[in-house]
Amino acid sequence: MTEVLSVSGLSVFYGTSAQAVENVSFAVGDGQVVTLLGANGAGKTSIMKAIAGLIPSRGEILFGGEPISALPARERVKRGIIYVPEGREIVANMSVRENLVLGGYHLAARDRRTRTEMVLDLFPEIANKADRAAWRLSGGEQQMLAIGRGLMAAPKLLLLDEPSLGLAPMLVRRVFDRLAAIRRESDLAIVLVEQNLAMSMRICDELHFLRGGRIIGHRTAADLKDNAARQEAIDAYLGAASAA
Ligand SMILES: Nc1ncnc2c1ncn2[C@@H]1O[C@H](COP(=O)(O)OP(=O)(O)OP(=O)(O)O)[C@@H](O)[C@H]1O
Numbered sequence: 001m002t003e004v005l006s007v008s009g010l011s012v013f014y015g016t017s018a019q020a021v022e023n024v025s026f027a028v029g030d031g032q033v034v035t036l037l038g039a040n041g042a043g044k045t046s047i048m049k050a051i052a053g054l055i056p057s058r059g060e061i062l063f064g065g066e067p068i069s070a071l072p073a074r075e076r077v078k079r080g081i082i083y084v085p086e087g088r089e090i091v092a093n094m095s096v097r098e099n100l101v102l103g104g105y106h107l108a109a110r111d112r113r114t115r116t117e118m119v120l121d122l123f124p125e126i127a128n129k130a131d132r133a134a135w136r137l138s139g140g141e142q143q144m145l146a147i148g149r150g151l152m153a154a155p156k157l158l159l160l161d162e163p164s165l166g167l168a169p170m171l172v173r174r175v176f177d178r179l180a181a182i183r184r185e186s187d188l189a190i191v192l193v194e195q196n197l198a199m200s201m202r203i204c205d206e207l208h209f210l211r212g213g214r215i216i217g218h219r220t221a222a223d224l225k226d227n228a229a230r231q232e233a234i235d236a237y238l239g240a241a242s243a244a
Pocket residue numbers: 014018019020038039040041042043044045046047
């Protein structure tokens with residue numbers, strides 16, 4: 001398996017003293033889904049932002065074998081690193097289709113049309129509402145639009161920050177089913193940030209557990225196939241609050 005992303009000794013500081021991420025290392029292979037799990041404040045978003053180039057960091061980040069730490073965020077986007085932030089930052093008063101077009105702004109017009117159709121095929125819920133203003137979508141549909149907009153950019157690596165946040169369990173399942181389909185149909189690599197172990201288990205290959213800015217444990221999806229092993233990992237790394 002080819003390594004798409006390799007993070008070694010990553011540290012993130014806010015200001016001069018507050019350290020949000022401490023010496024974090026992990027890798028993501030071609031077509032692999034790797035989940036970062038941890039409670040609020042564990043450092044998950046900071047890691048994603050550091051990979052996307054949105055905040056400064058120390059350590060080494062390799063993408064496709066090349067160091068990217070010195071590259072600005074827009075150059076990382078051009079190379080295929082797309083960050084879908086938590087909170088679905090879609091443009092509320094633009095239509096679904098316009099939001100998608102925005103995600104593929106750097107593509108040639110023909111590719112943009114093809115990809116728009118591909119994304120709408122993947123998310124029939126929003127395809128029916130393509131000309132509707134984004135603010136009129138439900139929470140789950142807005143999340144689908146945010147992911148769809150990320151896919152418009154033809155990513156090689158999708159950084160997906162808490163796609164389940166604030167969604168009803170049924171909608172979370174729908175969003176994750178679509179992610180599973182994307183995973184089956186393409187060799188897109190994904191780093192997924194989640195607090196929900198059960199949901200991330202639906203699609204991921206490997207999990208890293210974070211606490212206080214550090215990776216405190218690692219499991220493969222195969223390690224966590226049975227309920228007892230999952231419960232053991234929850235007890236060891238996440239605590240009862242994350243068992244849902
Ligand atoms: N802009 C900022 N300035 C200062 N401290 C910050 C900033 N952003 C995050 N932090 C701190 O860094 C630590 C890690 O935050 P981060 O958002 O990366 O965690 P997280 O695991 O993504 O949490 P959540 O699940 O709540 O989104 C926290 O202690 C947080 O308070």
